[in-house]
Structure formats: structure tokens, C-alpha cells
Amino acid sequence: MDFSGRKVLVIGLARSGMAAIKVLKKLGAEVTLSESKSRDEIKEADALEALGVEIVNQDMSVFEGDYDLVVKNPGVPFRTPMIERLNERGIKIITEIELAYIVSKPQHYIAITGTNGKTTTTTLVYEILKKAYGDRALLCGNIGIPLCEMVMDYNLMENEGNYIALEISNFQLINIDKFTPDVATIINLTPDHIDFMGGLDNYYKSKTEVYRNMTGGRVFLKNADDPAVTEYTEKYPVKCRTLTFSVESENADCIIKDGFVRIDGEDVLPADCIKLVGRHNLQNVIIAVAAAKAAGVDNESIKAAVSEFKGVEHRIEFVRELNGIKYYNDSKGTNTDATITALKAFDRGVILLVGGFEKGLDMGEVKKHLGCVKKVIGFGACGRRLVDELVGEDGTVVENLEQALGEANKAAESGDTVLLSPSTSSFDQYTCFEERGEHFKRLVNAL
Numbered sequence: 001m002d003f004s005g006r007k008v009l010v011i012g013l014a015r016s017g018m019a020a021i022k023v024l025k026k027l028g029a030e031v032t033l034s035e036s037k038s039r040d041e042i043k044e045a046d047a048l049e050a051l052g053v054e055i056v057n058q059d060m061s062v063f064e065g066d067y068d069l070v071v072k073n074p075g076v077p078f079r080t081p082m083i084e085r086l087n088e089r090g091i092k093i094i095t096e097i098e099l100a101y102i103v104s105k106p107q108h109y110i111a112i113t114g115t116n117g118k119t120t121t122t123t124l125v126y127e128i129l130k131k132a133y134g135d136r137a138l139l140c141g142n143i144g145i146p147l148c149e150m151v152m153d154y155n156l157m158e159n160e161g162n163y164i165a166l167e168i169s170n171f172q173l174i175n176i177d178k179f180t181p182d183v184a185t186i187i188n189l190t191p192d193h194i195d196f197m198g199g200l201d202n203y204y205k206s207k208t209e210v211y212r213n214m215t216g217g218r219v220f221l222k223n224a225d226d227p228a229v230t231e232y233t234e235k236y237p238v239k240c241r242t243l244t245f246s247v248e249s250e251n252a253d254c255i256i257k258d259g260f261v262r263i264d265g266e267d268v269l270p271a272d273c274i275k276l277v278g279r280h281n282l283q284n285v286i287i288a289v290a291a292a293k294a295a296g297v298d299n300e301s302i303k304a305a306v307s308e309f310k311g312v313e314h315r316i317e318f319v320r321e322l323n324g325i326k327y328y329n330d331s332k333g334t335n336t337d338a339t340i341t342a343l344k345a346f347d348r349g350v351i352l353l354v355g356g357f358e359k360g361l362d363m364g365e366v367k368k369h370l371g372c373v374k375k376v377i378g379f380g381a382c383g384r385r386l387v388d389e390l391v392g393e394d395g396t397v398v399e400n401l402e403q404a405l406g407e408a409n410k411a412a413e414s415g416d417t418v419l420l421s422p423s424t425s426s427f428d429q430y431t432c433f434e435e436r437g438e439h440f441k442r443l444v445n446a447l
Helices: 014-026 045-050 060-064 081-088 096-103 118-136 147-153 200-211 227-235 279-294 299-308 336-343 383-390 401-411 433-445
Strands: 007-011 030-034 054-056 069-072 108-113 137-141 163-167 183-186 215-223 239-245 254-257 260-263 266-270 317-322 325-329 350-355 373-379 417-420
Touching: 007 014, 014 030, 014 069, 014 096, 014 147, 045 054, 060 081, 096 147, 108 118, 108 200, 108 279, 118 137, 118 163, 118 279, 118 299, 137 147, 147 163, 183 200, 183 227, 183 279, 200 227, 215 227, 215 279, 239 254, 239 279, 254 279, 260 279, 266 279, 266 299, 279 299, 317 433, 325 433, 336 350, 350 383, 350 401, 373 383, 373 401, 401 417, 401 433, 417 433
Parallel strands: 007 030, 007 069, 030 054, 108 163, 108 183, 137 163, 183 215, 215 239, 325 417, 350 373, 350 417
Antiparallel strands: 254 260, 260 266, 317 325
16 A cells, blocks of 8 residues: 555554554655544654644544544544544544554564463464574564554564564454464453443454454464354354364364373473463463464474463562462453463462452352452452452452552461452553552562
């Protein structure tokens, strides 16, 4: 696509919007930024205007303008009057992922989506790719670095053949058109983002967009253990080569058997190289190894990377041990399935800290996995509801995380585990799960 002189509306700034704007300006587009913040609240305003970007608000009149294309920030809901109006007018809307893809030379994309496990799996894929391909390996996407940023930093408009480990959320998959990864997976499907998506079916369907354009010898890794993945891949059929993976059965293409991670019949990695705890992490490793093999990585590079990998920050992250009590930060556990996954990593003596922004998620499934839990402590906007649904009067409810940790320390004995796994997002008291996790770690390390 020739962007020179094209009128492009970017909705929402943040880091991905800024990255998209820089790409568009480099290509000669006329860019208008629509932001909910006032100009005084946009710290990049001077830099944007120096680039020739017009900054406007989000009054409905803005969306009656003359635009050739719209690039929507993934944080902007797709079910709003302004987006509906643009759709009514037939103006094409894409994401910054799609923009980066269509302006770049051919690259090798390994796309990881799903409800939980994306960050751990994508990071491990990157570490493996880095062992094999060095500086040609890149890590970006929902993990915090926009793909458009990679386009600019690594000149992907001119340089081809890089290996890109891409964590991709359903927000980023909505409005893709031509984006086609070489390898992709939906790790799992469990309820999340229902408020944003307007229903569970919309959420699950959006995940299938990751493989919509994949054909021929491209590889889709399918979770044979997940009924929802099975249902939706049957409803929206995969058109490329498919390899199944499983931690529950040996009747899949990618498994752990006889002490090895076995990929499509080949013993690729000794299982004792895996340092991560929890059954869910065995699944993450299987996916990462299978993706790496599909990307042409040799077994020695895979072994070296997996042997060194100890996990990612904020996902069942060990913080410290004090007086025989272990503290784990799982602030990235922003939905019920993530908390269930964290609980499965422990046998007993867990003091569980839950709460945060009210997303309206049902705690019924979490309640079934409280066998290892000694006490539940709720905090934040939905702390009371979560405790009531999980344990009722047997739980404790406080206002904030600091108070929750204080109550946990009163209840904890040597051999116990204090686990922050909130089951919901952080937006009642924090800007993001990272900020919440960092606060928890500071509090723990100050004990």
C-alpha cells in the first residue's frame, strides 16, 4: 500500500499508537490523532505536532471526517459509537499489528495467543530463537513492545528474514486483514474480557483470527486438552498443517514421554532441562519447543535456552522466603483460569490474595481448586465479592494490598506460601498488573 498523502486517523495513543504514527509519517501519510485526553494531558503533544500530526478529541464529529484508513489502538473498544460509525461509512480499520505487517518485508512470525500463558510461552520462544538466530530474533506484541516499534528500530521495511516472537491478544487480532504468521497457537480458551467483547463467543472467535490466513505448510499448534479450542477450531477450520499438543494424553503430536519432550515423533529435549514449576508450564514448554522446531531451530539451541529459562516476571514469580514462608507474585493472574493455574502449582498451605477491578467473573471454578488453600484474603474493589463467593465468612477482606499482606503474615506459618493471584485486573488501584506486582514485591522485600 502506498501511504504517501493518504489521510490516516489513529484512534488512541499510548505506546502502540505512537509507534504506528512514526511508521505512518515515515511513509508520508497525513496523520490525525484522536485522543480522549486533552492536549495538555498528552505528554507527547509537542513531538506529535512537530511530526505534523493533528491532535483532535473524540467527539462524534471527528468520525465524520475524510479518511482513507483508521488505525485503532487495541485498548479502544471495538463496540463503540465511533467505531460503529466508521464501519457504517465503510472506512477500513486496522490494528498496529496489521500496519506493521503490511509495510514490512517478509519476516518469520511466531504468533502466540490464548487466555493464559502467552507471556511465558512467547518469552521462551524468543529465548530459543535468540540462541539459534542471534540478533535476528525479536520479541514484541502484547508483551509490551509494539510491532510497529520493531519496524522502526530494526528497519523491517528494508530488512527481511527476522524471527519475531509475537505475543498477540484478542484486542490486537480484531481488525487484522492480511497478517499471516508462519507458526501460531491458541494456548487455551477460558472466559475473559467478556465486558470488552460483549460476549464469550465474540472473545473465543477473535482468537481464531490468528490462523485465519494460514495455509499450506504453515504450522498451527492445537491444544488437544482444551475442549473450547477443539470446538472453535472445528467451527472455524484451520487450513494449514496442524500439530496437536497435550500434557494429558500421549495421543498427540507434541508430548512429554519417556523423559523427553517429543515433537512429531522426535525426542527433542530431555524433560529434566525444564526448570519451571507447574503442569501448565510443561504445556508452555511443549508449545515453545514445537514452535521453535517449526521455525527450523536445532535441538542444541532449544536445550540451551530451555535449561537457562526460569520464567517471567509477575507470573508465579518467586519473590523471597522469610521464616520458612515463601512469597509468590502472580499479579499477571488477571482472570480466574490464571489463578486456577497458579493454585495447581502448590500442594498445601497457600494463603491466597485476590481482588482488584470488578470484571464480573464468576469464581465458581476457582472454588473447586481451593484444596491447597489455607486462607483467602480479599482486597480492592471486588475483594468482598470474591471472598464471599470463594469461602464466605471464613475469608478476610481489607482495603488494599498492603493490608492484605499484613493479614497474610498473621496467618502464615513456616512451610506456608503467600500467593498474590488476584483473579482480576488492577485498574481499581493501579495502572497495570506490572505496577501491582512491583508494589507487592517491594512490600514483601521490606518485611
